[in-house]
Amino acid sequence: MTDLRTAVRDDYTQIFGHEPDGVWSSPGRVNLIGEHTDYNLGFVLPFAINRRTLAAVGVRDDRTIRVGSTFTDELVEVSLDDLTTEALSGWSAYPLGVVWALGQFGADLAAVPGVDILIDSNVPVGAGLSSSAAIEGAVSFALDEIWQLGLDRQTLARVGQRAENVAVGAPTGIMDQSASLLGERDAAVFLDCRSLESQIVPLGLEDAGLEILIINTGVMHDHATGGYAERRASCEEGARILGVEALRDVSVADLDRARELLDDVTFRRVRHIVTEDQRVLDTVRTLREEGPAATGGLLDASHVSMRDDFEISVPELDLAVETAQANGAIGARMTGGGFGGSALALVPADAMSRVLVALDGAFAEHGFGQPELFTVRASEGTRRES
Ligand code: ADP
Numbered sequence: 001m002t003d004l005r006t007a008v009r010d011d012y013t014q015i016f017g018h019e020p021d022g023v024w025s026s027p028g029r030v031n032l033i034g035e036h037t038d039y040n041l042g043f044v045l046p047f048a049i050n051r052r053t054l055a056a057v058g059v060r061d062d063r064t065i066r067v068g069s070t071f072t073d074e075l076v077e078v079s080l081d082d083l084t085t086e087a088l089s090g091w092s093a094y095p096l097g098v099v100w101a102l103g104q105f106g107a108d109l110a111a112v113p114g115v116d117i118l119i120d121s122n123v124p125v126g127a128g129l130s131s132s133a134a135i136e137g138a139v140s141f142a143l144d145e146i147w148q149l150g151l152d153r154q155t156l157a158r159v160g161q162r163a164e165n166v167a168v169g170a171p172t173g174i175m176d177q178s179a180s181l182l183g184e185r186d187a188a189v190f191l192d193c194r195s196l197e198s199q200i201v202p203l204g205l206e207d208a209g210l211e212i213l214i215i216n217t218g219v220m221h222d223h224a225t226g227g228y229a230e231r232r233a234s235c236e237e238g239a240r241i242l243g244v245e246a247l248r249d250v251s252v253a254d255l256d257r258a259r260e261l262l263d264d265v266t267f268r269r270v271r272h273i274v275t276e277d278q279r280v281l282d283t284v285r286t287l288r289e290e291g292p293a294a295t296g297g298l299l300d301a302s303h304v305s306m307r308d309d310f311e312i313s314v315p316e317l318d319l320a321v322e323t324a325q326a327n328g329a330i331g332a333r334m335t336g337g338g339f340g341g342s343a344l345a346l347v348p349a350d351a352m353s354r355v356l357v358a359l360d361g362a363f364a365e366h367g368f369g370q371p372e373l374f375t376v377r378a379s380e381g382t383r384r385e386s
């Protein structure tokens, strides 16, 4: 992190010809449990990880915004006087969308000075670790401080979501931004996606000698976007037939009645959401009362539900989960929207090497590409670095 901090300062000075006023950072995230529950207004339990995106920012004496990233040579320039979402595209729609969205949440963009922004990051892009929320969190937090806007972290999460929904055009919920902005060391963010209230839940992984392994299968199917939309539509249809605003309002005890009212596929989609919401609540209670080692069964059950009821797993994810479980993991599940991406496994530190070797072997044996394997620690959310 110190290296990245120094590097982004040096790069900034070289690119823009002046020193930044500061460096801010925001982490990627992993969702421990609670998949596809966000748009059903239910519960999620993500945590911020020890991979971060940095934004070095310096004030200008005009109304220009210039934004660069170490990922690309492109330097994008706009004037604050003609910043519209239609004009934004590509990667710069994330940082510039944040500028626009700050205006939507009360910043007087007609009165603020221009800025130069340089982004650097060690969050893998497109691996399901939300590099997008990390860039949004770093830029929104930096500008909130530089422009003295006084917006709280919850509001900055909504700024990032608005940028992503409107400027980028991705219909995402508030989970990623909340995790990135609100995360704390060795803790998860328990988020109620209806009220948007959040609570910090200590994970206690460090004391328990447990680690979280990410298994990035590197696979992402073409039908992921269509599949996501289809699942969303099924959930809305289920809620409509059951006469509720959202599946959040259906409890496990209501499932018998739901089975009579719904066709088989819709019923199974509904059952995933309803039981997953309950598993998030159970995980929070288990973490508080018994500690992380007791949560494995809930992670395993979450995977089965996504595989069989929601039908969003793929053979690579199933293999990752089963191999981890068979070689010492306490629990494992696919994480993220599905149809590819990553799985996570809760692994005792002394079983880690066995799990890693077994995963390499199993993927080779099945003729799958080697997965990318790395551990993540639950880490502090958005902060000023220097
Ligand atoms: P993820 O799961 O990583 O959030 P997304 O597709 O939501 O995947 O967001 C990734 C996109 O965010 C990238 O394609 C890029 O446009 C933008 N992005 C993320 N990190 C950076 C970065 N460090 N520099 C420039 N753009 C970035």
Ligand code: MG
Binding pocket: 130, 131, 132, 133, 176
């Ligand atoms: Mg994203």
